[in-house]
Amino acid sequence: MRTRGCGLPVSGFLVVFGLSLATGRLAAVPVPSPPAAAESSEIAVTVVEIPVEVTRRGEPVLGLTAADFEVVEGKRSLPVVGFEVVDLAAPEPPDAPAPAAAASRNFLFLYDFAMSSRERLKDGVAAARELVDRGLDPRDLVAIAVYLPTGELDLLLSFTTDRAAATRTLTALEDLLNGKEAAAAAVGSDPLRLTGLGARALLSQTFQVHETNFADDARDSLGPMDGSVGSLLQQEALYEAGVVHRPAVEARQAGHVKSLADALWGLAEVLRPVTGRKYLTLFSEGFSLSLVPHVADGYTGSSVGNGDLLFKLRMTLGELRHAGWVLHAVDLAGIRRGETDGDGLFFLANETGGSVVEGTARLAEGLGAVLRRSAHSYLLSVQADVPSDGSFHPLEVRLRKAPRGTQVLHRDGYYAPLPFRHQNDVQRLAEAAVLVSGTDERDDLGLRVAAVSLVAGVETTRVAVLVEIPGAPLLAAGSPRIGVEVFGYALDAAGNSSDFFAQAVALEREKVGARLAQGGVRVLARLDLPPGAHRLRVLARDRQTGRATLLTVPLHVEAAAGPAALEALFLAPADDPWVLVRPEDAPFDIHGRGVVPAARGTLAAAGQAQLFLLGRGLAEEGTWIKNRILDASGKAMEGGLLELQAIAPGSAGELDLVMARLQAGTLPPGAYHLELRAGHATRAQSVAVRPFEVQPAQP
Incomplete structure (x- = not known):
């Protein structure tokens, strides 16, 4: 592991809560009166999930259904629109989905x-x-x-x-x-x-x-x-x-x-x-x-x-x-x-x-x-139409025809949604932690992620990560200031954390708006991971609007002495408009050469793009590399051409490098995938797939 900064804002954290990047402390502040709700004219249709424990003589009551419950807010009864039984005592099937977050x-x-x-x-x-x-x-x-x-x-x-x-x-x-x-x-x-x-x-x-x-x-x-x-x-x-x-x-x-x-x-x-x-x-x-x-x-x-x-x-x-x-x-x-x-x-x-x-x-x-x-509970879902002001709404859950001595345990109520613009930095970080630690996924920003193993050490392998955020969603809010934060957490097969990265980016529309309109923000990061299967949880969030992408990227890191999967990486063109964020601890160096990667290749009509292929044994005699181009439906296409230009063996834990060039040829404009296969008589085949696009011809 290495010393690393995360580049996230600190101001205001110290006096609020323990997610401060500098000290992580919540300083004592006077206990306020109940906070006034944020003013809002927005009405949110809110689904409220209420975990409920029902016990009698200290033991859970089993076998209840949605019809046995009534949820009351003030003088009105809210219809139960969802119902789930949660039983942590029962054996969990191997392929069982993760329990609902509200039932955890x-x-x-x-x-x-x-x-x-x-x-x-x-x-x-x-x-x-x-x-x-x-x-x-x-x-x-x-x-x-x-x-x-x-x-x-x-x-x-x-x-x-x-x-x-x-x-x-x-x-x-x-x-x-x-x-x-x-x-x-x-x-x-x-x-x-x-x-x-x-x-x-x-x-x-x-x-x-x-x-x-x-x-x-x-x-x-x-x-x-x-x-x-x-x-x-x-x-x-x-x-x-x-x-x-x-x-x-x-x-x-x-x-x-x-x-x-x-x-x-x-x-x-x-x-x-x-x-x-x-x-x-x-x-x-x-x-x-x-x-x-x-x-x-x-x-x-x-x-x-x-x-x-x-x-x-x-x-x-x-x-x-x-x-x-x-x-x-x-x-x-x-x-x-x-x-x-x-x-x-x-x-x-x-x-x-x-x-x-x-x-x-x-x-x-x-x-x-x-x-x-x-261990045994019920998850009730009700629907309420409330202003998006963060105010508290009391609820009561009742059990119809409850036997004497029955206890119904549930939270007192719920808080209405609070718009992202009304949340402070620490509340936003707390929400980010909940998102990353969960299993939900969404894609509001059109995020693209690529991860490539670069140098294998004795215990860990340096993995370079590229996160691309398209500029159009960031420009949509119309704000003169543009901010985006990116978090990445690598978990092993047992769900234990191995390493992480975090980066915040602040931009001014006046200075980089044109570049964002043509490209976006490209963030480089580094992970040091032990051999084995990993999954990378990535969260990218617009700091102005709260729009976010949350996804899981599978990673597999081979041991230094073992076979290495084939990796492919497009290089950004010389006139690339993307805004590059390259922290000091995340150099993207391949065989001593600093490169600017791209998660997706971009080729002009009849144009070309450079790419690197990485793997162990690519420089050995008898190794072969094959490729084919697939359209969006997976159909093989003719018209493009991949040229292998040079091969360089790796040293000191590095992978072998093959420099190549992809020519669009007669491929029509559109989205494609480049499928690469490398093999040897004594090894199993390795496969890599990278997306690319061919742009329309300029008039």
């Missing part, structure tokens, strides 16, 4: 560094590792975050099924807690937080601000008095010292509670794009609700109902419920006998329908009921 289970492990000791946090990390390895369904998504004494919430890992990424992140936490020095970052900051790569570099070295009363702790450690005058005086002195220090210590502890409430509010707001059932597991030694009166500005003394902060906590927990979160608290201090030090954790969990697990040794047991109950 999302587990966020949040570690409280402000009110927890280092040793107990270690226990919490070990318990989460065991749960990830053995307790969760492979389809469950996991995210990891830390809350720091500075009032910041760092999202280290976004929701993903990538267990290797979760392991990397938990290992980074363990290293920090064990005092290990951070190694030099192998890669740049992962903007979407999907890989766990570089997670250690994101972590602050700040631990608990040890808000304890040392006098009280010392007195407790002495044990019972022995009856001597010295023992009595010592106890009295420590008691008096404890009384003096207690208000200041409790005020600082209460400040952490306030900052935690602020951070949780931001968490719920920014992660609204995450669909499905959401479980927040808070690892903390907890706090006492008696601390609350010390927080309000200028406020002292006791407070009935714990006053101002209790109101803020309720507001924050209401926002969590609105966004579909259930908070389960893991009390790192373990079982408390007759104490109220951890009643704050019970309050947080109870207000969201969650539970408290006492001690990390019982984590799997404590969450076992949650996992068992949520």
